[in-house]
Amino acid sequence: MRINTFLRLLLLNIACLLTLDIHAQPAGAHEDHFLYQIKPGETLSSLSETFTSKQSNWKAIQKSNRIANTRKVPIGMTLKIPFSLIDEEPDQAKVLYLTGNVLVNNQPIDKNRVIAEADTIITGTQSNITLVLSDESKVQIPPDSTVLVKRLRKFRGTGLIDAIFNIETGKLAAHASPKKTGVGRFEIRTPVSITGVRGTVVRAEASQQAGSSSELLNGKAAFIAAASRDQSVHLNANQGITATPKGQAGDIIELLPPPEIQLKQSSPFEFKVAIQPVTGATSYLVRVSNDISGYDVLFTETVKKPEARVTGPGKGTYYVSVRSIDSNQLAGADAVQPFTITATSIMTETGVSIGTQSGPLIQTHY
Incomplete structure (x- = not known):
């Protein structure tokens, strides 16, 4: 009897590990769609159940991806799942570090404050705030910056993050998905650009005079300038890019090495x-x-x-x-x-x- 109980527990643990592995194939986001690479054994109905909580949504996913034969969905195919279908719940960020004069919604804060969707964060001179999200992603806002937390949610079925940060002015640095589980969506936006990241260390800046810029230190990122929203520029590690105040993207630039x-x-x-x-x-x-x-x-x-x-x-x-x-x-x-x-x-x-x-x-x- 004890052996049977042990075997059941063992099989349950293995099933949980396999489930986590199956769900660990997010490929970021594009426009209004979450991107997911299909793994062996997955079907449109099983993925619909996982991400939207309704198996019946497989038909909408099939239509979005123009899949003719649902029985022959290629393994490794990047599936587009509309964010409007995904079952999400509100998320919060905790203040990890705080220095100087930092305001949230024009009110001074302390380290016990949690950050939620629609909050506006303003850092003063020699001020800094670092947030940690529920998947342990970190977001750092350095001095003289104003950042709107445009979106802060997570997928109910997997815990993947759906986060959008709007830099109105100043800078923001992020280490997305440090555990390499991927993200549903992680975007840093400025008035003239969008930088989409996953498993990435990236910095971004917005300025009325200079436009915007992004610096990728680790991983991969997609940069979209406002003047060419249908075209994304793919950045690799130690590369950067700028956009003019009119939203025109510049060339990819190799970042300078660290000094001695x-x-x-x-x-x-x-x-x-x-x-x-x-x-x-x-x-x-x-x-x-x-x-x-x-x-x-x-x-x-x-x-x-x-x-x-x-x-x-x-x-x-x-x-x-x-x-x-x-x-x-x-x-x-x-x-x-x-x-x-x-x-x-x-x-x-x-x-x-x-x-x-x-x-x-x-x-x-x-």
């Missing part, structure tokens, strides 16, 4: 950063973070000369990251090094060092 950096301590609370010049770089973005991945950002500065000075909010180890920026204002990957502060600077309530003409104020008695 050297740190030298100049005082108990400060380090000098020497940046080895990178050919083609017009400036460098310097950031200080609490974490090596650069999500918990404390300080950001763009310098034209290959040098900078960095500090931290108190005793401890921090991380300085430097990326090269080219004449198109596209930035490459970060060079990262740790540094340790042995004195404590005095901070404001929002987590920013209080500075003077000779540097930050420091606490000398503990």
